[in-house]
């Protein structure tokens with residue numbers, strides 16, 4: 512038995528929990544906040560058989576992979592005062608940090 | 621030294637923390653929410669000497685064991701329209717998931 | 730790779746996260762509440778290379794070490810009824826509980 516601790520971005524958490532649950536994995540969601548530059552992280556605990564660690568990692572990879580996204584940033588209109596128009600800006604989103612720990616003993620009570 | 625991670629139902633958490641504390645164990649309660657079907661879980665961290673793991677598991681078993689409970693569900697009265705009477709329904713409550721991990725190093729500062 | 734789980738007092742958490750981040754360590758903060766006598770704890774997860782465990786412990790020791798502090802406790806004025814004056818009282822503050830776990834597999838996605 513292994514314990515997978517996955518720290519993911521909040522915006523990926525719902526879909527990840529959904530996909531893991533559909534895959535037959537039990538997920539516990541811990542309320543999380545990151546450090547100063549990491550607000551908006553969610554930590555998940557997933558207990559899995561050794562043989563299923565790769566499946567879990569593959570689901571996490573699939574949902575949380577680093578990708579390019581576009582957000583609208585307000586930027587000042589040229590020549591105007593106090594007028595901002597939304598400008599699409601490319602950002603990197605996603606990413607996850609995953610620890611796999613060995614479980615000495617596992618009990619479901 | 622071992623680290624016991626216990627995921628229990630919210631309604632059992634208070635009594636469990638109480639009993640573990642009375643047993644001389646130090647408990648840290650993490651705010652938790654489960655997956656879609658698991659809302660209402662609490663995760664506890666308990667650091668214990670190897671010899672005490674069985675005692676901790678026995679306290680968890682005692683408090684959190686799966687048991688039958690009765691809840692009142694509203695059910696429609698026969699022949700009536702729009703009238704619901706509370707009907708006792710037997711449900712399974714309790715249960716816990718427990719991981720025991722080896723601790724390589726333990727420091728109390 | 731090791732996973733450091735540090736349970737610290739809330740009042741030390743900000744400075745600790747700050748110092749660890751400045752030291753180049755990635756910290757995940759879990760929302761925490763202690764047991765009955767332990768309200769006000771914060772749990773941090775820090776993934777580190779084996780060689781850096783001592784550095785992390787040293788930063789935790791530095792910020793969270795047990796120390797004497799003074800708090801103002803209201804105490805009744807002699808001879809007066811219903812009048813309380815703040816009296817400085819020496820208390821022990823700080824302290825931390827740290828678990829170091831081995832990480833079998835670590836992935837940054």
Ligand code: NI
Nearest residue numbers: 520605606607
């Ligand atoms: Ni990220």
Ligand code: NI
Nearest residue numbers: 629714715716
């Ligand atoms: Ni349950």
Ligand code: NI
Nearest residue numbers: 738823824825
């Ligand atoms: Ni303390």
